[in-house]
Amino acid sequence: MTKKVVVIGGGIVGCITSFFLIEKGYDVSLVDQSAIGQEASWAGAGILSPLLPWHYQDSVNQLCFGSADFYRQLSNTLKKDTGIDPEWTESGMLIFSATNQNKAIDWCQKNHTEIQETEDRCLLLPRVAQIRNPRLLRALKIYLINNNVVMIENQRVSPITDSSNSIHHLQTEKGINLEADYYVVASGAWSSFVLNEIDAPKIKPIRGQLIQYPAIQEKLSHILYKDDFYLVQRQDGVVLAGSTSEDVGFDKGVTESARLSLQNKAEELMPMLKKYNIQNQWSGLRPGSQGNIPMIEKHPKYNNVYLNTGHYRYGLTMAPRAAKIITDLITSHG
Numbered sequence: 424m425t426k427k428v429v430v431i432g433g434g435i436v437g438c439i440t441s442f443f444l445i446e447k448g449y450d451v452s453l454v455d456q457s458a459i460g461q462e463a464s465w466a467g468a469g470i471l472s473p474l475l476p477w478h479y480q481d482s483v484n485q486l487c488f489g490s491a492d493f494y495r496q497l498s499n500t501l502k503k504d505t506g507i508d509p510e511w512t513e514s515g516m517l518i519f520s521a522t523n524q525n526k527a528i529d530w531c532q533k534n535h536t537e538i539q540e541t542e543d544r545c546l547l548l549p550r551v552a553q554i555r556n557p558r559l560l561r562a563l564k565i566y567l568i569n570n571n572v573v574m575i576e577n578q579r580v581s582p583i584t585d586s587s588n589s590i591h592h593l594q595t596e597k598g599i600n601l602e603a604d605y606y607v608v609a610s611g612a613w614s615s616f617v618l619n620e621i622d623a624p625k626i627k628p629i630r631g632q633l634i635q636y637p638a639i640q641e642k643l644s645h646i647l648y649k650d651d652f653y654l655v656q657r658q659d660g661v662v663l664a665g666s667t668s669e670d671v672g673f674d675k676g677v678t679e680s681a682r683l684s685l686q687n688k689a690e691e692l693m694p695m696l697k698k699y700n701i702q703n704q705w706s707g708l709r710p711g712s713q714g715n716i717p718m719i720e721k722h723p724k725y726n727n728v729y730l731n732t733g734h735y736r737y738g739l740t741m742a743p744r745a746a747k748i749i750t751d752l753i754t755s756h757g
């Protein structure tokens with residue numbers, strides 16, 4: 424009989440996990456407390472790489488390797504099957520004033536990552552790609568529905584409190600019963616609520632704000648990066664500038680100070696932006712974790728609950744590897 428999996432959280436992590444699970448023949452329901460794909464995964468910049476990979480532990484980078492290739496193929500599939508183009512683009516990333524360039528070059532050589540030194544002492548990572556994440560999420564949702572994933576939106580799953588060592592059903596706050604053989608917690612910044620870890624949460628929200636310039640006439644040669652700040656241009660010319668990192672709980676507001684700070688950095692890096700007005704500003708709550716190391720594992724207590732959360736700054740990039748790990752764990756469970 425087909426085994427049933429309930430995935431809690433319809434961000435990129437939950438959607439890609441569902442994508443892998445249906446490929447293996449599972450019967451998948453994806454539950455979200457609001458609409459699918461409207462939280463951090465919608466808000467992010469869509470860069471498919473850690474910003475400076477050599478600053479992270481190997482375990483972080485290992486989860487990111489291969490991501491750009493995965494999304495290139497997925498993008499083609501989604502474009503064909505849904506008519507929505509997630510705009511996968513190999514933009515490359517140009518890094519200004521990189522300190523310790525030798526360390527960066529060394530790391531890239533050891534990790535088979537292409538890197539070039541430019542004449543003006545910048546570093547170029549030519550294989551860094553980007554994807555237009557709001558479109559990706561929109562297309563993925565349609566694809567998953569077309570492939571029989573049941574979408575349950577506007578249903579908040581209550582904390583897991585069962586005293587036995589396996590879960591037979593979970594409930595939403597509106598009283599819907601979610602029966603399944605397996606559960607995957609992919610609830611992003613809210614995961615500690617679902618896991619009932621309110622006193623000592625392992626995952627906590629870290630707000631990130633971005634601003635958007637309208638479609639500009641000039642073309643950026645690459646994603647531009649300087650001192651933890653980046654500019655990303657989409658195919659239609661729109662430019663995103665980000666981002667902040669703020670420990671403000673579940674507050675998703677945007678602030679004037681962030682807007683000014685991002686604007687100053689953007690216009691310093693690319694002075695021609697001064698002639699354009701900022702068109703939009705938004706924020707998202709990253710699922711913050713220690714060292715950016717996510718939890719991709721079986722729950723320590725429940726033998727049919729799996730955790731796929733805490734991808735922090737790189738959830739979009741890590742989602743394919745993370746989803747594969749969880750799918751393999753569930754498959755090997757029997």
Ligand SMILES: Cc1cc2nc3c(=O)[nH]c(=O)nc-3n(C[C@H](O)[C@H](O)[C@H](O)COP(=O)(O)OP(=O)(O)OC[C@H]3O[C@@H](n4cnc5c(N)ncnc54)[C@H](O)[C@@H]3O)c2cc1C
Nearest residue numbers: 432434436456464467468469470580611631707738739740
């Ligand atoms: C400004 C910004 C820029 C970023 N840029 C990048 C980037 O360039 N590249 C990159 O790789 N990453 C980037 N990130 C990080 C990335 O967006 C996150 O790591 C990723 O979106 C996390 O995905 P997720 O699916 O875990 O979380 P989310 O997208 O937040 O999804 C979690 C979902 O769970 C649902 N949920 C929560 N609790 C419950 C519950 N109790 N019941 C039902 N549903 C529930 C929520 O409604 C939500 O839809 C950025 C993030 C921000 C904020």
